[in-house]
Amino acid sequence: MNKNNDELRKSIVKSLSEGMTPLVTNQAKAMAFATGGAGNKEDFMRNIENSGAFQMLERKKAEAQARGDTGMVEAIEQSQKELRDKYAQMFDNINKEAARSVERLKAMNLGLRGLEAASAAAGMRVQNFVTGLEVGHSALEQSFNTVQSALQTAGGAMT
Numbered sequence: 001m002n003k004n005n006d007e008l009r010k011s012i013v014k015s016l017s018e019g020m021t022p023l024v025t026n027q028a029k030a031m032a033f034a035t036g037g038a039g040n041k042e043d044f045m046r047n048i049e050n051s052g053a054f055q056m057l058e059r060k061k062a063e064a065q066a067r068g069d070t071g072m073v074e075a076i077e078q079s080q081k082e083l084r085d086k087y088a089q090m091f092d093n094i095n096k097e098a099a100r101s102v103e104r105l106k107a108m109n110l111g112l113r114g115l116e117a118a119s120a121a122a123g124m125r126v127q128n129f130v131t132g133l134e135v136g137h138s139a140l141e142q143s144f145n146t147v148q149s150a151l152q153t154a155g156g157a158m159t
Contacts, residue, residue, distance in 0.1 A: 002071065004071065005071045005072075005074055005075040006075075008071075008072065008075040009075040009076075009078045009079050009082070012057070012075065012076065012079035013079050013082050013083060016053050016057075016079070016083055017083070017086070019053065020048075020051065020053050020083075020087075024048065024087050024090065025090065025094070027044070027047065028044060028087075028090055028091045028094045028095070029094055029098075031043070031044055031091075031095075032091070032094045032095040032097075032098035032099075033098045033101075035098075036098060036099065036102045037095050037096065037097075037098035037099025037100070037101070037102055038095075038099070039091065039094075039095045039098070041088065041091055041092070041095070044087075044091050045084065045087070045088060045091075048083075048084070048087050054080065054083075057076055057079065057080055060072075060076060061073055061076040061077065064076065124146065128142045128146065
């Protein structure tokens, strides 16, 4: 690639990057965080390829090919490749960060599960005590309450 074509490529990349990068970043974040870090890169890249800016580059490339301007065609193709690589890497990075964020949130229960289980177990014990005070209570009903609680939230705090 000669110096003029290299300058043209840099100009194309700079111009499109300035206009597209904020939008592409937001789209990548939306796709990545909506899926918990499992965003589909092919869908993302297809959206980039179908964007007005990339379609404009395709039209300019077709015009240059029709004129026989191989330098312009080469500069546009190199620009497209550079932008595709940049946006694919951006998507991968954002997707990985979204997955890490989801894992951090899952791990960050702050001990509330144990507190919730203890509270539910205490509620079940109070309910069994009150049921035991009733005339004609059934021990079977208390057993059902215990089994039901063990299978739910209280199970983590029952001994």
